[in-house]
Amino acid sequence: MSIKKAGLLALPVLLVGAAAFVQGPPTKKAPAKVPAFDLSSLDRTADPCTDFDQFANGNWKKKNPIPGTESAWGSFNVLDKENKEVRLKGIIEEISRKSNLAKGSEEQQIADFYRSFTDTVTIAKRGVSPLAPWFDKINAVQSLSDWAKVTGELQVYNVPTVWGFGVEADAQNSKWNALYEGQDGLTLGDRSYYERTDSVTANVRAELVKTIDQLLQLAGFNDPHPGQTIMDFETKLAKLQLTRVQLRDPQKTYNKSNYAALKTLAPTYDWDAFTAAQGLKPDTIILQNKEYISGTDALLKSTPLETLKLYTRWHLLSHYASLLSKPFDDANFHFFGTVMTGRKEQKDRLTRGIRATDGYLGMPLGKLFAKQYFPESSKQKVSEMIENVRTVFGQRIDQLSWMSDTTKKMAHAKLASFTYKIGYPDKWKDYSSIDIRPNTLVENVMNAEKWRSEDNLAKLGKPVDKSDWGMTPQTVNAYYNPLNNEVVFPAGILQPPFFNPDADDAINYGGIIAVIGHEFTHGFDDEGSQFDADGNLKNWWTATDRANFDKLTGRYADYFSRIEVLPGFNINGRLTLGENTADLGGLTLAYYALKNSFKGKGEPKPIDGFTWQQRFFLGWAQVWHGNITEAALRNQVQTNPHSPARDRINGPLPHLKEFADAWHCKTSKMALGDTSRVVIW
Incomplete structure (x- = not known):
């Protein structure tokens, strides 16, 4: 359960966080049968009428403690590990053994991304230098207008700021895509972390302050008390945001407005600079919360420019810290892995490389996964x-x-009128324009994120493509999308x-x-x-x-x-x-x-x-x-x-x-x- 930026629209609705119907590549040996229900999982000392979980799963839980690399361990995790750390690993390692792969081919992108993640020697040598051009841009900011422009440019690379844009089907005209605006920019992901007064949550905040201080110092910055400065700013920002419960009401978060009205709501902010940096020329925008926009505009106006620059520098560093040299990676993991979720240790580098490749090139990998592990005949069974x-x-x-x-x-x-998708997409997107190289990890991620942003924003004002998928085939999950009135079952959950x-x-x-x-x-x-x-x-x-x-x-x-x-x-x-x-x-x-x-x-x-x-x-x-x-x-x-x-x-x-x-x-x-x-x- 990782921290994620607040969504613009609460879509799609997920089952959680599963894998394939199950015929793998031909083998000489028949695959072992999986028990329908393993009786050894039962705790027969428990009363099913008092605690059914303990009765059905008590011994399973006793025999399956959480691995140190995980924050939770259950059916989803086991299946996800099989898909990512066994099946995808085999696919990636096989591709990585090949040479002379054509530039822009999916195999070249997969192999070189994986190499860039596992090349720890180069990563160590480069330190924080891949982010230096962006730090320079932030340092050069001289006005709120400059800040809006730089944060708009960083939005293309998925670096959070106080709000963000995304394109999705218009909730009141679902055949056409529209531009949505939504709240964002909290390191802790939710306002409750900034409001709760209990000692555990207070400790989380204190640990974040220390992590911010540590990471910025590692990056060579010497701002006085940066962690507390950012915590104070984000606390003010959090108080303006809707709760997650309020975000669940689409009637309240659907506020269609013209662009001129948006500028009136936040007159201090340079919306033209922010949108132009993303290649946007908006006409109408669906606003999540007008009060948040006005309140944030006032907050930005009253906040020293140096604080806003520090805030942006932090979010840039935080977003990419796990891709930098070991000191950055370790400090980042201590907070987001251990403090926030209780993980005791990181997965090994090769395993993380497999998962990172899946994270940024999931669909090209999914095409290979589906071909190998999900026979066409399975679609009929699920239908x-x-x-x-x-x-x-x-x-x-x-x-x-x-x-x-x-x-x-x-x-x-x-x-x-419900429709459904099963297994994998009927058509696959072209990823060939993403520039991936074997020794530039941060740039590879930036290029992949830029492609995603541009692909999303390019949908604006166009008919909705209902063949699009919101998950990769290997994902252990399923979802319902109310705008398409469809249910989607990736191959990953069908085992x-x-x-x-x-x-x-x-x-x-x-x-x-x-x-x-x-x-x-x-x-x-x-x-x-x-x-x-x-x-x-x-x-x-x-x-x-x-x-x-x-x-x-x-x-x-x-x-x-x-x-x-x-x-x-x-x-x-x-x-x-x-x-x-x-x-x-x-x-x-x-x-x-x-x-x-x-x-x-x-x-x-x-x-x-x-x-x-x-x-x-x-x-x-x-x-x-x-x-x-x-x-x-x-x-x-x-x-x-x-x-x-x-x-x-x-x-x-x-x-x-x-x-x-x-x-x-x-x-x-x-x-x-x-x-x-x-x-x-």
Whole structure:
């Protein structure tokens, strides 16, 4: 769970952070079968009606401590490691052994990027020099207008400042791309880190101040108390920003404005210099928060120019510190790796090189990954699963007692218009213009980031290309995009424990089908439900039905907000509402899709002493088993829209009568009474 800059629009909606259907390259030996459910994971001393996670996963968690290089360890991490550190490693190392690769070819780019990351001798010799031209530009700033220009230039390279631009489908006209503006610029990623008064969070702030001092001193700067100066400025900036819960409301963050009106909101700031530096000539912009723009303009006006220059110098250095020589890399890791997430040590350099290559050249690598690990035949299997879920969702809509026929008709229309992507893109982008060389790591990253920025901004004012993907094929995840009204399943998530060809249906339905149902439900969660069948931000509900829905989801949010994960740190039920709703919906849809599949065949007999109903829930628990450091857990509940893994297991299950019936639970922590359960979809 790393710190990321605040998004411009809360899209797409992610499952989390999985890998391929599973035929690898031909081998002489048949691949080992993966157990449907490993019985050794069970803690039979635990009561499933009291703590189902402990019952299903207690021994797995005991046998699988968090590796020192990780902040969390569970199904997603294991699959991600297999995809990146085994499969991609093999692909990259094979390419790297080749010589005379054509300049601009994907193989040349992959091989030379990897070489540049692993060439620690050259990296050490270069020190901080790759950033020197940019430091010179910052130092030369003589006015707020100059500062706007330089920060605009740095935006092209993904270096944060107080706000940023991005191009995405217009939420009220989803067939066309529009320019969005959004808040940004907090090193700690979220305003809660600047506001909380507990000792743990105060220590995080103190550690950041020390890290800023250390890194800037390493870079040769001698500003007095730079860490505290930046902390003070960012604290003022944080107070102006929307919370992550507020950012979840697309109605409030969609404020279409013409460019002249934007300039009126922030008259001190030189918007022309900022936009021109990015090659933009905006006409209209969708603003995230007008008050933030005005408030930040006033803050910039009252802040000494030297402080703004220091702030920008820090964000440039912080953004690239992990790519510089070892002292910079180590100091950066100590804070962002250890302090923020509890990791004890870095991965080895070669492994980091594999992951960095994937991070910046993920699609070229994805093309090779998909070809080797995801057969075309798998798409048909997943398509059938998706259609099964669509059928059940339609049946569930018909059965709703809280929704009128008028709104049900619109819900069916949206459900029918859902589209989906499976595995990998049908067409691949051309990356050949990115200049990658074997001994210039920082420049390679800058060139890749510049390509991304220019590719994104070039979409402005053009029709939306619905063939675009928001994830690489090897990614262990899935997502729903409300603007396209589509669900997307990369090849990476389509393997055990999500989908296991050796498992019985109950385990697979608790895994991959619940994942599919999760993404479908995102189209009808508190955010997705505000978009219509065409992907436009448009109300399709009657007032009474919307009130009923809000009452149900409000109860569910309150339920999760009462869950304390660490002393003083509770789940934010409003922040996690979309994901929690999707988990509840995904489980419900998958359960009844499984039940439907037995029609005409009869119910299966128990396996390993567990009924199909019990195995379904064991399948869900297996997907989410995991351990997490306290630092990462604190970070997650403050910044992440997903509940911790343990609560993705134990959280929704008490609201499912099907779970209580399966495990013969009387009213208990894992089995709420009829009046306490929340049934949404």
